[in-house]
Amino acid sequence: MNKTIETLLSRTSLRKYASKPINQEHLDIIIQAAMRAPTAGNMMPYSIIVIRDQEKKESLSHTCDEQPFIAKSPVVLIFIADYQKWVDYYRINNVETFCLENKSDFNRPSEASLFLATQDALIAAQNAVIAAESLGIGTCYIGDIMEHYEKHKELLNLPEFAFPVGMLCLGYYPEGYQQVPKKRFDKEYIVFNEEYKRLDDEDIKSMFKHLEGRFTYENKFNAKNFAQMHYSYKTNADFSKEMARSIGEALKIWNGKKI
Amino acid sequence: MNKTIETLLSRTSLRKYASKPINQEHLDIIIQAAMRAPTAGNMMPYSIIVIRDQEKKESLSHTCDEQPFIAKSPVVLIFIADYQKWVDYYRINNVETFCLENKSDFNRPSEASLFLATQDALIAAQNAVIAAESLGIGTCYIGDIMEHYEKHKELLNLPEFAFPVGMLCLGYYPEGYQQVPKKRFDKEYIVFNEEYKRLDDEDIKSMFKHLEGRFTYENKFNAKNFAQMHYSYKTNADFSKEMARSIGEALKIWNGKKI
Numbered sequence: 001m002n003k004t005i006e007t008l009l010s011r012t013s014l015r016k017y018a019s020k021p022i023n024q025e026h027l028d029i030i031i032q033a034a035m036r037a038p039t040a041g042n043m044m045p046y047s048i049i050v051i052r053d054q055e056k057k058e059s060l061s062h063t064c065d066e067q068p069f070i071a072k073s074p075v076v077l078i079f080i081a082d083y084q085k086w087v088d089y090y091r092i093n094n095v096e097t098f099c100l101e102n103k104s105d106f107n108r109p110s111e112a113s114l115f116l117a118t119q120d121a122l123i124a125a126q127n128a129v130i131a132a133e134s135l136g137i138g139t140c141y142i143g144d145i146m147e148h149y150e151k152h153k154e155l156l157n158l159p160e161f162a163f164p165v166g167m168l169c170l171g172y173y174p175e176g177y178q179q180v181p182k183k184r185f186d187k188e189y190i191v192f193n194e195e196y197k198r199l200d201d202e203d204i205k206s207m208f209k210h211l212e213g214r215f216t217y218e219n220k221f222n223a224k225n226f227a228q229m230h231y232s233y234k235t236n237a238d239f240s241k242e243m244a245r246s247i248g249e250a251l252k253i254w255n256g257k258k259i
Numbered sequence: 260m261n262k263t264i265e266t267l268l269s270r271t272s273l274r275k276y277a278s279k280p281i282n283q284e285h286l287d288i289i290i291q292a293a294m295r296a297p298t299a300g301n302m303m304p305y306s307i308i309v310i311r312d313q314e315k316k317e318s319l320s321h322t323c324d325e326q327p328f329i330a331k332s333p334v335v336l337i338f339i340a341d342y343q344k345w346v347d348y349y350r351i352n353n354v355e356t357f358c359l360e361n362k363s364d365f366n367r368p369s370e371a372s373l374f375l376a377t378q379d380a381l382i383a384a385q386n387a388v389i390a391a392e393s394l395g396i397g398t399c400y401i402g403d404i405m406e407h408y409e410k411h412k413e414l415l416n417l418p419e420f421a422f423p424v425g426m427l428c429l430g431y432y433p434e435g436y437q438q439v440p441k442k443r444f445d446k447e448y449i450v451f452n453e454e455y456k457r458l459d460d461e462d463i464k465s466m467f468k469h470l471e472g473r474f475t476y477e478n479k480f481n482a483k484n485f486a487q488m489h490y491s492y493k494t495n496a497d498f499s500k501e502m503a504r505s506i507g508e509a510l511k512i513w514n515g516k517k518i
Binding site (some may be wrong): 001002003004005007008009011013026029031032033035036037038039040041042043046047048049050051052053056073079080084085086088089090092093094095098099102104105107110111112113115117119122123125126127129130131133134135141143146155156157158159162165168181182184185187189190191192193194195196198199204205207208221222224225226227228231232234235236237240241243244247248251252256 | 262263266267270278284290292294295296298300301303305306307309310311315339343344347349351352357358364368370371372374375378381382384385388389391392394399400402414415417418421424440441443444446448449450451452454455457458460464466480482485486490491493495500502504505507515
């Protein structure tokens, strides 16, 4: 097994960091690796914001579902799905007039643009994760950056076609830290040959069985099984509802039309 | 510079493959690396479909914007944003009745669920890309798998809450192949400190300048500059419109409600 595979297989999320800053040379390599990630049509429809400011990290630790460890991470990277630069490039070069003259549609970024930009931003983020890990720097994704669109827009000074889709906390591993990989679902439930295999009820029960040890009848949701508990603390949690609302607001802008 | 960083920095898309099959052990490692990728709440809301069938690859080479090299790739991996298993798990465990009894909402997967699942699927895909690259296997992303939702749903036998978001062609490097990394936008236009930097018109002109050598007045779009040409062959192309339509159709299903 080569070193790269070892890194990919052993990496786990890190939420506790050694109390030392990130070496600038290391950060430069991490960013460089992110920027070399594959991107559709070489368009790079994303931006990366490097956050070191303590006050800003404190704000993010609140707006991202109250997670205090965010503020203790020496560097936070925010990945923005960003078509603003292409929108501006088209504007400067009179693409709208050109379309009018040639009787073709002038489309602004659409839901599909936001999907593509999100993909490219996360592909870049994962390159950053792997680069960091290979340098002894742990990372943790914070999907909650997709919540509170309006607050984050103000905090980060975002223009119209820029939506924060991913966030990484970075920090060196604390001394003696033991990586304990979490069990994933078995491969037979995730990987299929030639076409999707619709799992029947028995498959589903087997697939989720290892999670059910976590269930207790003494839970605040009145849940009678793990599925009901999981739905209550995850799918129906306030942060999930906020994420749905926030992304819904963003999608109103990425509608393929002028507002 | 360590080997992992070297791999991340030198990787380019590969669209021409050595004519030999993918070693099963290599494929197993690639899949394993994908499945160890970070995933929100350890939910793994994705599936991976391994395609080797020649007829299926031919179909994909047509539905994915007529790209013949897809059919010449020995293995194609399709990454599916997939909440179907969680929907079924909740169903089997009477989560809907539980919600009714406890007067709480019962929400089906929403736009936000599709975003989260897309992110996790692409993060897993990028782990596969890096693992493959470290084993001498090149890859190419095909975003066009997000087009023709209805056709791909049938081709892959997809249930309701499964949407194909990414596709990778895999193949060993042909002998003597030279990787030539494409120029990316300069870092000053992609990476910002502490907050987003809105680029002014002069910045935008500098940012895109290196692309404009590709412009020629003899173009079939009647474009007068590179931005107008780019808009015509990319943003306003048939495949872009089809992607917008296809994702729009998928989003009608991922609406947080029962249909």
